[in-house]
Amino acid sequence: MKKHNISNIFFLLAIASLFIFNACKKQEDDHANQDHDNELITTVRFQFVDSISLDTFRYAWSQPGGPGSAVSIDTIALKANRVYLATVDLLDESKNPIVSVSEEIAADANNHRFVYTTTLAGTQIQILDFDQQVPAMELGLKFRLIVANSGSGNFTCSLRHYTNLDPKTGGIIAGSNDIEVSLPLAIN
Amino acid sequence: MNVWFRAIISLVSSCLLLLVGTNNAFGQKVYDLHLLISDSLTNTPLYGATITLYKHNHLHIADEQGRVYIDSVPAGKALLHVTYVGYHHHDLLLDMPQNGTVEVLLCPESFHLHESVISAEGNVFAFSARRRDLMNAEEIQRKQGQNVSDLLKSMNGVTAMTSAGGIAKPVVRGLSGMRLVTLQGNSRMDGQQWGNDHGPELDPFQTNGIVLIKGAAAVEYGPEAIGGVIQIMPKPYLTEEGLKGSIQAQGQSDSKQAASSLLLEGRKGIEKFVAWRAQASGRIAGDAHAPNYNLSNSGFRENAQSLSVLLGGKHWAWENSLTRYASVLGIFAGAHVGNMQDLNTAIAAPQPLIIRPFTYQIGKPYQEVQHILFSSELKWQLNAKSKLRFLFTQQVNRRKEYDAEMVYNQALRGLPAMDMEIQSFSTEQYYEQKLAHHWSYKLGATQTLQRNAVAGLNFIIPAFNSLSAGAFGLLKKEWLHANISFGIRCDVRQLDVPTYKRLNKNYEYSRFFFGTNAGLTYNYDFGKKWVASASVQTGWRPPAVNELYSYGLHYGLASFEIGDSLLQPERSVQLEINMSKQLNNWHFSGSFFRQKFSGFIYRNPLSDPILTIRGAFPAFIFTQADALLTGTEFSLSYAPKLAWQWQSRFSYLRANNIGLNQPLFGMPANRMDHTLGYIFADFAKLMGAYIECQSVWVARQNRFVANLDYVDPPPAYVLFHANIGTSFKPFKKGEPWKLHLSAQNLFNNSYRDYQSRFRYFTDDPGFNFIFRLQIPF
Numbered sequence: 001m002k003k004h005n006i007s008n009i010f011f012l013l014a015i016a017s018l019f020i021f022n023a024c025k026k027q028e029d030d031h032a033n034q035d036h037d038n039e040l041i042t043t044v045r046f047q048f049v050d051s052i053s054l055d056t057f058r059y060a061w062s063q064p065g066g067p068g069s070a071v072s073i074d075t076i077a078l079k080a081n082r083v084y085l086a087t088v089d090l091l092d093e094s095k096n097p098i099v100s101v102s103e104e105i106a107a108d109a110n111n112h113r114f115v116y117t118t119t120l121a122g123t124q125i126q127i128l129d130f131d132q133q134v135p136a137m138e139l140g141l142k143f144r145l146i147v148a149n150s151g152s153g154n155f156t157c158s159l160r161h162y163t164n165l166d167p168k169t170g171g172i173i174a175g176s177n178d179i180e181v182s183l184p185l186a187i188n
Numbered sequence: 189m190n191v192w193f194r195a196i197i198s199l200v201s202s203c204l205l206l207l208v209g210t211n212n213a214f215g216q217k218v219y220d221l222h223l224l225i226s227d228s229l230t231n232t233p234l235y236g237a238t239i240t241l242y243k244h245n246h247l248h249i250a251d252e253q254g255r256v257y258i259d260s261v262p263a264g265k266a267l268l269h270v271t272y273v274g275y276h277h278h279d280l281l282l283d284m285p286q287n288g289t290v291e292v293l294l295c296p297e298s299f300h301l302h303e304s305v306i307s308a309e310g311n312v313f314a315f316s317a318r319r320r321d322l323m324n325a326e327e328i329q330r331k332q333g334q335n336v337s338d339l340l341k342s343m344n345g346v347t348a349m350t351s352a353g354g355i356a357k358p359v360v361r362g363l364s365g366m367r368l369v370t371l372q373g374n375s376r377m378d379g380q381q382w383g384n385d386h387g388p389e390l391d392p393f394q395t396n397g398i399v400l401i402k403g404a405a406a407v408e409y410g411p412e413a414i415g416g417v418i419q420i421m422p423k424p425y426l427t428e429e430g431l432k433g434s435i436q437a438q439g440q441s442d443s444k445q446a447a448s449s450l451l452l453e454g455r456k457g458i459e460k461f462v463a464w465r466a467q468a469s470g471r472i473a474g475d476a477h478a479p480n481y482n483l484s485n486s487g488f489r490e491n492a493q494s495l496s497v498l499l500g501g502k503h504w505a506w507e508n509s510l511t512r513y514a515s516v517l518g519i520f521a522g523a524h525v526g527n528m529q530d531l532n533t534a535i536a537a538p539q540p541l542i543i544r545p546f547t548y549q550i551g552k553p554y555q556e557v558q559h560i561l562f563s564s565e566l567k568w569q570l571n572a573k574s575k576l577r578f579l580f581t582q583q584v585n586r587r588k589e590y591d592a593e594m595v596y597n598q599a600l601r602g603l604p605a606m607d608m609e610i611q612s613f614s615t616e617q618y619y620e621q622k623l624a625h626h627w628s629y630k631l632g633a634t635q636t637l638q639r640n641a642v643a644g645l646n647f648i649i650p651a652f653n654s655l656s657a658g659a660f661g662l663l664k665k666e667w668l669h670a671n672i673s674f675g676i677r678c679d680v681r682q683l684d685v686p687t688y689k690r691l692n693k694n695y696e697y698s699r700f701f702f703g704t705n706a707g708l709t710y711n712y713d714f715g716k717k718w719v720a721s722a723s724v725q726t727g728w729r730p731p732a733v734n735e736l737y738s739y740g741l742h743y744g745l746a747s748f749e750i751g752d753s754l755l756q757p758e759r760s761v762q763l764e765i766n767m768s769k770q771l772n773n774w775h776f777s778g779s780f781f782r783q784k785f786s787g788f789i790y791r792n793p794l795s796d797p798i799l800t801i802r803g804a805f806p807a808f809i810f811t812q813a814d815a816l817l818t819g820t821e822f823s824l825s826y827a828p829k830l831a832w833q834w835q836s837r838f839s840y841l842r843a844n845n846i847g848l849n850q851p852l853f854g855m856p857a858n859r860m861d862h863t864l865g866y867i868f869a870d871f872a873k874l875m876g877a878y879i880e881c882q883s884v885w886v887a888r889q890n891r892f893v894a895n896l897d898y899v900d901p902p903p904a905y906v907l908f909h910a911n912i913g914t915s916f917k918p919f920k921k922g923e924p925w926k927l928h929l930s931a932q933n934l935f936n937n938s939y940r941d942y943q944s945r946f947r948y949f950t951d952d953p954g955f956n957f958i959f960r961l962q963i964p965f
Contacts, residue, residue: 040691041596041801042801043801044801061801063799063800063801065691065692066691066692067740067741067748067798067800067801067802068739068740068748068750068798068800069691071799090596094691094692099597101596101597104596104597104598105596158529158803161526163551163552163592165485165521165542165544165551166521166542166592173533173541174541174542175526176524176525176526176527176530176592177526177527177529177530177802177803178526178802179801179802180526180527180529180801180802180803181801181803
């Protein structure tokens with residue numbers, strides 16, 4: 001009986017030791033901080049092309065030092081009674097070379113949606129690109145900005161992010177915000 | 189100790205009355221009981237030993253020959269509690285009538301090597317015996333919920349900070365996290381306690397007793413015990429040879445939860461022996477359910493294993509134990525917000541924005557936690573008056589938190605947002621000795637090395653190494669009706685944060701902390717069952733790593749947190765007064781405390797939000813101010829011989845930031861509860877059957893600073909619970925099975941608790957039916 005009991009214990013100990021060694025294997029050897037070369041979006045850059053003059057204007061919202069650091073915000077200066085073809089690009093300018101994630105967004109279009117709003121009356125926004133869903137929904141990497149009146153206001157861009165459990169078909173209220181930036185708008 | 193212990197007896201006697209179902213109907217036959225109380229080693233009679241017969245609530249004292257005579261004990265089971273100053277207490281269950289004299293042997297505290305302490309007494313030395321509250325195995329079986337905090341919540345003055353689903357953190361008199369020490373057996377648990385959504389890594393099935401150590405007794409546990417110590421007691425080893433076991437099964441309707449546990453234990457030998465205990469348990473829970481909707485992604489899964497082996501001889505005992513706890517916990521989907529605007533939309537909505545059908549599946553965001561603890565403890569009796577104890581503990585806690593955010597970089601997909609592994613090694617040495625004239629002392633030293641590694645996409649705290657060492661001394665003097673204890677402890681801690689890069693900048697820190705805490709407790713028995721105690725103690729706590737070095741966004745609650753690397757340790761002075769009185773079947777106990785902090789560390793909101801590419805976020809900075817916590821707790825119970833039972837409890841807490849002259853944020857609301865119970869006489873195969881109804885009233889937290897929080901505290905609420913249970917013998921042989929059924933939130937009321945982290949988004953869970961069955965074999 002005693003022998004039996006003790007061999008039981010060793011068997012249980014052997015099983016238990018599996019847990020410990022398993023656990024050890026997973027441990028990282030160096031306990032220093034890893035270099036956090038992680039994803040960061042520092043900049044939202046807009047490009048506006050005047051449909052008559054074909055002049056190109058670039059404006060950006062950027063925070064090169066990451067969240068909590070200084071912010072630089074351009075004023076979007078455009079002309080009244082014009083139509084602009086616009087594109088948006090999301091960049092990580094803290095890396096060298098600069099990384100753009102716009103392609104990834106295009107590739108995962110079914111889970112993303114840019115939403116643009118302005119506070120200046122008479123300004124219209126039309127989204128020009130769509131995702132691969134049936135029926136297709138707006139994506140918003142490309143859009144048309146129609147400016148009627150002169151004046152000043154704000155231009156806001158937000159990027160909604162959806163998941164399979166919280167899909168894009170749920171509308172703007174679903175998903176969560178990956179990006180939300182606001183730039184002053186000056187039309188003359 | 190004896191004095192205070194009697195207070196504890198009376199405190200729990202009402203509970204025990206509910207547990208030990210015996211015959212007590214009128215007109216029953218009564219018998220005489222003769223006892224002889226003596227020292228287990230020398231057989232010397234113990235003059236003055238006290239014997240409590242629970243059913244009678246009468247105290248009896250042994251005469252010069254150690255003899256006690258108790259008349260009119262009813263037939264059936266009688267539970268006796270025998271205590272004597274300087275000896276371990278002894279509980280004894282007798283079948284009445286008994287022929288002749290029953291001999292009760294008590295073990296001297298300084299001699300007997302207790303393999304494991306039973307919940308009632310706590311540590312062998314019981315430094316100040318200033319134990320405020322405790323739960324025993326029976327009570328735990330009746331109240332077992334989905335986690336240890338569920339159990340702790342049923343103690344007066346303890347609440348839980350919950351996060352819809354399986355995560356709950358205990359809060360003792362308003363203090364939690366880094367201000368509490370959790371002991372598993374004698375080993376201190378070290379994990380990532382700083383997180384408000386990081387629950388303790390403990391399996392409720394491995395919990396056989398819970399002791400809440402408050403007051404001067406907490407001095408022994410060093411800096412973080414500033415708010416108290418929660419000690420989770422394992423099941424004691426078998427005291428007789430053989431092989432035993434039990435199966436426990438549990439089901440809960442609200443989250444369609446199922447859990448079970450298998451325990452096996454054995455022992456070979458009595459003088460020289462091997463005793464062992466092995467346990468494995470598993471639990472699976474789906475989404476919890478509020479009265480009107482499903483709490484999506486609040487399911488969780490956990491499994492735990494433990495193995496302990498005790499080798500013992502006449503003067504030594506060596507225990508090795510290994511426990512593993514692993515869980516995967518879903519984070520409530522409705523709480524996920526990308527920025528301030530999302531947060532405002534979610535708060536303004538009357539119900540969560542995301543409600544999906546019930547599922548057991550856990551999607552992102554979720555947490556994956558594993559905790560492995562190994563301990564080796566050697567107790568060695570040097571002679572009749574002194575003993576040594578050595579403890580080595582090694583533990584590793586791995587926590588991975590997965591965000592719902594999807595990253596754009598393909599190479600980083602699937603990685604946890606936060607991945608931390610903390611390893612702790614600690615060694616402890618204790619020496620205790622009994623001196624003449626009821627003086628005794630205990631000396632101890634502890635050394636701990638901690639290494640935290642971080643990986644993952646975001647990181648809130650950096651990797652660090654910390655080395656702590658402490659030494660303490662406790663001195664105690666006992667008289668027949670009083671005892672006094674004094675303890676002092678000094679600690680040093682070296683904290684090093686190796687170079688890390690945060691947003692293209694390198695940081696490196698090194699801090700050294702030193703602190704002393706001390707405590708003094710005096711217990712006095714006024715006679716006539718009036719017992720009182722007073723204690724004064726100081727405490728300190730060095731700032732935690734998150735308070736020092738956090739810098740970044742917490743997406744979960746849309747806040748930007750900023751640490752302060754120059755924070756100084758917080759210190760506190762506490763005064764506590766307790767008293768209890770028993771009068772016939774009535775029992776009253778009350779406590780009052782006042783704890784003054786200097787440099788209390790808390791999160792202070794900044795006036796302007798922080799602008800990020802995701803939008804604006806409210807920002808908080810860790811800062812320090814003086815604070816004052818004042819509170820009181822009362823309980824009144826009526827536990828007569830007749831089967832009706834009554835208990836009422838009340839707790840009140842007032843916590844102020846003295847620096848700003850405003851209430852502290854997030855403190856538990858005042859509350860009271862009432863329980864009406866009835867214990868049935870045994871009939872047929874049912875033993876100890878009981879039924880009880882409970883109402884819990886939680887006030888609105890009216891002490892808050894306007895516009896500091898996203899929303900004002902939720903209104904007061906009342907919940908009703910009902911419990912019913914019994915032991916029964918389905919077979920003639922073998923031990924009785926135990927069945928406990930509970931219905932929580934009977935009327936399916938919708939409510940939001942102030943301490944629920946998701947109260948901004950959702951109601952708390954609704955009606956819940958719990959089934960618990962224990963089958964010993």
